[in-house]
Amino acid sequence: MAATSRPNPSFMTVPCERQSRCQVVAARVKPAMWTGLMPVTLGGYDIGEREVWLVSGLIALVSIVAVWVTNYRTSYVRHVGASLSRASMVLETAGYGLLFFLLLAALILVVLGLLPDQEPALYLTALVLGLFVSALSLLWLVFAHRGTATASAEVGLPAE
Numbered sequence: 001m002a003a004t005s006r007p008n009p010s011f012m013t014v015p016c017e018r019q020s021r022c023q024v025v026a027a028r029v030k031p032a033m034w035t036g037l038m039p040v041t042l043g044g045y046d047i048g049e050r051e052v053w054l055v056s057g058l059i060a061l062v063s064i065v066a067v068w069v070t071n072y073r074t075s076y077v078r079h080v081g082a083s084l085s086r087a088s089m090v091l092e093t094a095g096y097g098l099l100f101f102l103l104l105a106a107l108i109l110v111v112l113g114l115l116p117d118q119e120p121a122l123y124l125t126a127l128v129l130g131l132f133v134s135a136l137s138l139l140w141l142v143f144a145h146r147g148t149a150t151a152s153a154e155v156g157l158p159a160e
Contacts, residue, residue, distance in 0.1 A: 032130040032134055035064075035127050042055055057110035060130075064130060068100070095136075103126050103129040103133065106129070
């Protein structure tokens with residue numbers, strides 16, 4: 001008697017590669033959500049404005065760096081990065097590096113309190129840059145995936 005398998009709805013199973021892409025994008029968007037809500041949440045308590053920006057900046061700085069380090073260690077990001085040409089990799093690294101440097105510089109200025117009158121503007125700048133980098137990451141993952149169908153098959157990942 002042949003074993004009968006139960007039907008497996010496609011919405012319940014996500015291929016490994018697609019799930020990895022979703023996790024990378026979700027992880028990059030989360031710090032932008034936290035950083036956007038942090039000053040609003042802290043502002044509701046009876047603490048000074050400087051403390052609001054200091055705590056918000058520290059949490060943003062730590063969470064953004066942690067997500068970047070974690071994401072670049074995933075096998076999916078390394079796999080897609082390895083399939084890019086050297087020129088594409090240099091160009092993308094330079095672009096992301098510049099945006100990431102500006103984002104970190106704005107947050108470091110907020111945390112250090114060197115420009116107290118500009119802290120809200122610097123924090124908002126970091127937030128907008130974080131959202132922009134997240135959007136670019138989504139585009140990169142979508143369009144970088146187009147050329148990886150054969151590379152996916154080589155490492156045993158399902159091609160879409």
